[in-house]
Amino acid sequence: MPRKLSHRFPLSDRDRQALLQERGLDVSHDTLGEWNVDFSPLSVDERRYREPRRGSRWYMDEGCPSIGGVRHWLWRAVDEHGAVLNVLLQEHRNTEAAKSFFDRLLGRGDVPELIHTDELWSDGAALRESLVLHGVEHVQVVSTARHNNPIEQSHRPTWRQERQQRGFRSRQRAQGFFELHARITNLHHPARSTVPALWRRHQQAAFTTWRETVWQAA
Incomplete structure (x- = not known):
């Protein structure tokens, strides 16, 4: 409990x-x-x-928690209903990190119709290199436009918990x-x-x- x-x-x-x-x-x-x-x-x-089965529209974003005093990137994806699809904590925010997260997202065999990301170029590069996601529509939105609102809302409980615990000491x-x-x-x-x-x-x-x-x- x-x-x-x-x-x-x-x-x-x-x-x-x-x-x-x-x-x-x-x-x-x-x-x-x-x-x-x-x-x-x-x-x-x-x-x-x-x-339940995942939605057909996925929203991706990265947060920036500190683990043991070192900056990390928390990759997160939600569907249009606000359900969290997956999260992955990584040390980098590059194409290889994006590919690792996409592999993790596709582990259940679900493929979306549309993926929303911010303007991070790594996301687009990883999508182009993924054969499974070639037919998926990719929409990049400006962060300030708030079009990624479902993912922004999903971050909030995590950051509240991180503040309450005063961060984390171990990546694992x-x-x-x-x-x-x-x-x-x-x-x-x-x-x-x-x-x-x-x-x-x-x-x-x-x-x-x-x-x-x-x-x-x-």
């Missing part, structure tokens, strides 16, 4: 330690980090298989956290509704799915 809370809400390691201590468990920072490394990939795999731990954070964000991403009952049913279904995937991963 502490892992779920830390990916659902902007909790720091101190917050999670306090929650566990209230339940009679004394856990260190290092142990919390190791849990993330050991169990996040299993939870990510179980959750990914349960997600950060990648595991970002992947599971994306899956949990998708799980709790309901359709917009002003009917409280519908929202509560969606949340209950999300918690049920989380418990099932945790047991499967264990």
Whole structure:
């Protein structure tokens, strides 16, 4: 449960330690980090298989978190519904990095009809070199035009969590956290509704799915 809370809400390691201590468990920072490394990939795999089919329009962007004081690039893609397709933390923002991310995105065999990117030339170069994506329409938008709004909105929960945890010290731990954070964000991403009952049913279904995937991963 502490892992779920830390990916659902902007909790720091101190917050999670306090929650566990209230339940009679004394856990260190290092142990919390190791849990993330050991169990996040299993939870990510179980959750990914349960997600609905991806949309046909993909939006890509890169954020710039600091890992252990070193600047990295967090590559992210979402569909037109705001669901996170994949994230990948890399040290570079060049064509090879873009190709690595496209390979990761295409791992499930889905191919979009349209890809929106910013004006980063590496994205266009990687698209031209991909045989699978040759027939996909590519639209480059100016960042200030806000046409990539779905991806901009998707970045926000990640940056809130990064600020709360005061950054990350390890690339491996950060990648595991970002992947599971994306899956949990998708799980709790309901359709917009002003009917409280519908929202509560969606949340209950999300918690049920989380418990099932945790047991499967264990």
